[in-house]
Amino acid sequence: MTHPDSPQAIVGPIRWGILGAARINKSGIVDPARLTGHRLVALAARDRSRAEDFARSHGVESVFDSYSEIVESTDVDAIYNPLPNGMHGYWNIKAIAAGKHVLSEKPFAANGEEAAEVAKVALAGNRVVMEAFHYFYHPVARRMCELLTSGELGELRHVETIFVIPEPSPEDPRWSLPLAGGATMDLGCYCIHAQRMLGAWAGGAPILVDARVGVRPGEDQVDEWLEARLAFPSGASGTIKCNMAGTDRTASLRVVGSYGEATATEFVEPHLDDRILVTGPGGTRVERLGTRSTYSYQLEAFTAAVRHRSPIPTDVNDAVLNMRFIDECYVAAGLRPRPRTVVGFTS
16 A cells, blocks of 8 residues: 555544554553543453453554554554564564554664664655654753753753663563663663763764673573763763663753753653752752653654654654664674664565
């Protein structure tokens, strides 16, 4: 199925098709769609009974027999792709080729090469394709940028991003190399993205200085943690630490300037903790930026892009750059970029 070069604008609710019954679905698309008035019209999963249970519980109108049927359906305007990492690129391309707009969970593809292929199809297809870095659409992320723009913190000197979570179960697909798993893919992608977004205040995008990883015992090439050092053109430095086998959750973004510093205590999901701690010559103050879900802000940005062609910062070009940086981290640490894998469901 091919699509017209100039799609008609969607003026009513966007009709969403969901690939899979992943845990992220509720926060990633179900709740924000309900809040912003969109329709969840289709869902498919490898286990049909699980799909039916999810659809019944969350108001999805129909259960389809395969992902292919969803992406080809004329009743679907946009695809939400929360599948395991190794399946993102393949199904993103299938959806775009079928004329659908796409909101893809991160990371965007298995590696930078595959991400570039998705981007090529997306740019030719005249469709909105967004990588779901939801954190960047929340007021906490905007405020961190404003503190640098205003000059309150002075010149940017250092950026520190840390993301640690308790260990997922051994069966979790995030530990699977064929499904493009690993801590750098699942957690480091956020840390890298936040560093890259702050390059605007440090003379441009950072480059990787060095990286090291800890390989998960018994899982060849699958990283349990990553530590990396970055350098910005201005001379500012950056550090990344992520760990997918920690004891407690930590997701902090710390920006150090020549006059002061600011820390977002939960930069990935600031609706869980919306504090920014700002320290300067006069002491430390706490700013609170609101606990509305990051995912709802993200869906509003996606909708504006679909309806009005509003620009989105986490577009396909940005996705390619982020994936290439992830690949660089793996290579610098002595591992291979994640392999491209097609794990079908009537592909």
